[in-house]
Amino acid sequence: MLDFLKPPVAAIQDFFGLAGLALRNVFRAPHYTDDIALQMDIIGVGSLPIVILTGFFSGLVITMQMSRALAQYGATGQVGQIVAITLARELGPVLTALLVAGRNASGIASELGSMKVTEQIDAMRALGTDPIQKLVTPRMIATAVMLPLLTIIADFVGLCGGFIIASLTLNQSASEYWTSAYQALEYNDIVQGLLKPFVFAFVISLVGCFYGLRTSGGTQGVGRATTEAVVVASVWIFVITSLLTRIFVNLT
Amino acid sequence: MPAPQSDSPAASLLRMESVTVSFDDLVALQPLSFEMQAGDTRVVLGAAGSGKTTLLKAALGLVKASRGRVYLFGQDITDLGERAMYDIRSRVGVLFQEGGLFDSITVAENVAYPLVNSKRLHLPPAEVDHRVEDALRFVELEHTLEKYPGELSGGMRRRVGIARAVVTEPPLVLYDSPTAGLDPITANTIMALIVRERDSQNTANLIVTQRYQDGQVMANFRYNRSSGQLEPISPNGSAANHGSNPRPTVFMVMKEGGVVFEGSQAELEASTDSYVSKFVPKHS
Numbered sequence: 461m462l463d464f465l466k467p468p469v470a471a472i473q474d475f476f477g478l479a480g481l482a483l484r485n486v487f488r489a490p491h492y493t494d495d496i497a498l499q500m501d502i503i504g505v506g507s508l509p510i511v512i513l514t515g516f517f518s519g520l521v522i523t524m525q526m527s528r529a530l531a532q533y534g535a536t537g538q539v540g541q542i543v544a545i546t547l548a549r550e551l552g553p554v555l556t557a558l559l560v561a562g563r564n565a566s567g568i569a570s571e572l573g574s575m576k577v578t579e580q581i582d583a584m585r586a587l588g589t590d591p592i593q594k595l596v597t598p599r600m601i602a603t604a605v606m607l608p609l610l611t612i613i614a615d616f617v618g619l620c621g622g623f624i625i626a627s628l629t630l631n632q633s634a635s636e637y638w639t640s641a642y643q644a645l646e647y648n649d650i651v652q653g654l655l656k657p658f659v660f661a662f663v664i665s666l667v668g669c670f671y672g673l674r675t676s677g678g679t680q681g682v683g684r685a686t687t688e689a690v691v692v693a694s695v696w697i698f699v700i701t702s703l704l705t706r707i708f709v710n711l712t
Numbered sequence: 713m714p715a716p717q718s719d720s721p722a723a724s725l726l727r728m729e730s731v732t733v734s735f736d737d738l739v740a741l742q743p744l745s746f747e748m749q750a751g752d753t754r755v756v757l758g759a760a761g762s763g764k765t766t767l768l769k770a771a772l773g774l775v776k777a778s779r780g781r782v783y784l785f786g787q788d789i790t791d792l793g794e795r796a797m798y799d800i801r802s803r804v805g806v807l808f809q810e811g812g813l814f815d816s817i818t819v820a821e822n823v824a825y826p827l828v829n830s831k832r833l834h835l836p837p838a839e840v841d842h843r844v845e846d847a848l849r850f851v852e853l854e855h856t857l858e859k860y861p862g863e864l865s866g867g868m869r870r871r872v873g874i875a876r877a878v879v880t881e882p883p884l885v886l887y888d889s890p891t892a893g894l895d896p897i898t899a900n901t902i903m904a905l906i907v908r909e910r911d912s913q914n915t916a917n918l919i920v921t922q923r924y925q926d927g928q929v930m931a932n933f934r935y936n937r938s939s940g941q942l943e944p945i946s947p948n949g950s951a952a953n954h955g956s957n958p959r960p961t962v963f964m965v966m967k968e969g970g971v972v973f974e975g976s977q978a979e980l981e982a983s984t985d986s987y988v989s990k991f992v993p994k995h996s
Contacts, residue, residue: 490831575814582774583812587876588802589829590795 475670478596482666485590485597495598503564503599504606510563511556511610512617518551519543519618523625536630540640543622548645548653549708552615554701557660560607561693565668568599569689572672573682581673596669603665604658611657652708659704660697667693723749724786725884725916726771731780733763733770733969740766742970743780748916750883751959755927756920757991758966764920765809767966768886771918772804773797784884802830805877805885805915809892811869813861813876820857823847823876830880847875851905867898871905878909885909887919891926903929904942911935924991931961931977965991 522543530536572595575581584591619641626632671689675681726748733741741763748754758764769775770782773789781790784800792800806812813822823844827835835843848854851871861869870890877885890906891899903926910917911934919926933942963980965973965988973980973988981992 571816578810578815579808579812580814582769583806583808583814585774585794585798586772586801586804586806586808586812587826587829588798588831589825590798 474674475666478592478670478673479662479666481592482596482600482669485593486601488593490593492594492598495594496601499598499602500606502567503560503602504610507560507563507606507610508613510559511614514555514559515547515552515614515617516621518555518614519547519621520625522546522551522618523622524629527625527630537632537636538640539626539630539632540619540622540637541644543619544641544644545649547615547618547622548649550701550705552611552618553653553656553660554697556611556614557607557657557664557697558694560603560610561660561664561697562690564603565664565689565693566686568665568668569672569675570682570686572669573675573685576673576675577678577681591673596666596673599669600662600665603661605661607657607661607664608654611653615653648708648711652704656701656704659700663696663700664693667696724783725749725752726918727783727786728771729781729783731770731777731782733766733775734778740775740969741770742968744971745780746962746964746974748884748918750916751910751914752916753910753930753959753961754918754964755930755961756918756964756966757922757924757927758920759922761968762966763969764966765888766969768806768888768918768920771886772801772806799830799832802826802832802880803882803884805880805882807870807873807877807885807887807890809888811861811873813869813872815861817860818857819848819853819859819861819864819872820844822861822872823879826876826880833880843879847879848872850878850909851875867894867902870894870898870902874902874905874909878913878915881913882915884916884918887917887921889921890919891921891923899923899926900929904933906930907933907942908935912937924993927961927963927977931963 523539526542527536527539530539530542572581575584575595581591584594619638622641623632623634623637626637627634668689671685671692675685677684724747728745728747730743730745731741732739732743744767746754756764756767766775770777771784773782773784773792777790781788783789785803787800789797789800813819814825817825824840827833827840827843845854845857848857851874853868853871853875856864856868856872861872864872874890877887887906890902894902906917906919907929909915910930917930919930921927932945934945935941936943960976963973963975963977964971965980967987972985973983980988983989983992
């Protein structure tokens with residue numbers, strides 16, 4: 461029984477060890493600013509098209525579904541409000557995080573995994589640089605900065621998608637839709653809408669790095685590490701969003 | 713360069729005292745001791761999985777010794793933290809099995825890496841460029857500066873790896889299977905480079921290999937600085953030889969994590985052990 465539990469417990473311990481070292485390195489020299497900028501470009505700018513596309517269509521779809529449901533109560537005027545709240549609180553952060561997890565947790569895991577199996581990580585240590593400082597911390601900082609920004613963009617584009625449906629099928633005017641959307645949002649929504657992606661960013665980057673750095677067994681191992689990173693990061697995104705939502709619902 | 717801390721004779725570059733490495737239940741390295749001083753050459757022969765690479769990694773502290781002590785430049789690194797080790801590691805040159813080059817940056821950036829990222833050296837960019845070019849010229853690859861490692865052949869990657877290992881002019885260089893997977897001609901070029909590096913900089917070399925010929929080249933040839941050629945070492949040091957002969961090469965044969973032979977080339981060739989003699993080609 462205990463032997464059965466040992467590997468997962470050891471893995472969790474290793475993960476938090478890595479997370480601790482990566483966080484500590486934020487405050488320690490040397491800072492690899494070039495690497496941070498490069499990762500921001502890959503993770504942030506690189507994810508922009510897919511995030512805009514998904515954000516737009518999710519806004520579109522919510523509005524279509526909601527306008528039908530709201531029509532039963534004659535409350536289609538509320539559609540902007542519903543789209544704004546669902547996007548800002550839940551769908552914006554979670555969808556963006558899932559996309560970035562699929563795109564970048566896998567990218568990070570496969571890149572670091574390939575480096576591990578071709579001895580580049582060992583070479584880095586042998587040449588006197590800390591792989592956590594050089595590889596993990598820049599990815600973590602870049603994701604923590606870019607994911608909230610991507611989420612804001614996804615939220616906004618989603619609202620725009622909602623507006624297109626609202627104006628085409630519900631004949632709402634721009635001021636009607638946007639006022640309803642704007643007035644629905646409270647500080648609480650904004651805070652949780654930005655806190656969630658910030659927390660998800662650590663999950664995505666650290667899970668990607670963790671599975672990448674513990675890759676073993678050649679090319680096949682890289683594939684396995686990539687898959688595990690995406691699956692584990694996605695699961696944790698759902699678990700964490702449930703916990704955070706629970707906390708914020710209680711706060712209001 | 714800071715003076716080595718002396719809790720052992722000053723000239724000792726690498727000393728391993730009954731070092732054991734085990735991963736969980738698997739013993740990767742059985743108790744093993746040796747010492748290397750400036751100008752020493754040590755060739756470690758062994759089949760795949762015999763613990764050769766583990767030996768190199770233990771020498772650098774990349775793998776922690778489970779028992780025994782490892783000294784680099786006279787300093788005990790066995791229980792040193794990872795961060796404290798970076799500085800001392802950066803004074804050792806390493807060539808990894810497949811070169812270990814960073815494939816996301818260019819050849820020039822690879823070779824510059826140890827210069828740029830060492831806390832010990834603070835070189836102006838012009839000096840870095842100059843040293844990188846020198847190191848690449850040494851391995852005759854000065855035309856590949858802007859290429860990426862993926863665009864080079866296996867032999868060229870190995871040569872870039874050597875350039876990166878020696879660019880900081882380390883007193884000790886570790887080579888992990890420098891000729892593995894190369895054709896005999898390229899392998900000979902690589903070995904000639906290693907001999908040339910050893911004799912022009914007087915570095916100590918620890919070479920891990922499956923090929924007896926590699927050790928044979930290290931033991932019997934030296935680089936003549938005035939002629940720029942490799943020449944056989946004459947036993948009595950003839951007048952034509954400028955400079956002294958390198959110190960005699962020590963051979964070590966490993967089997968399943970343990971050392972089964974240690975001695976000179978003559979002793980190796982005379983060995984009757986069936987495993988040891990497998991590495992030595994039989995002369996008619």
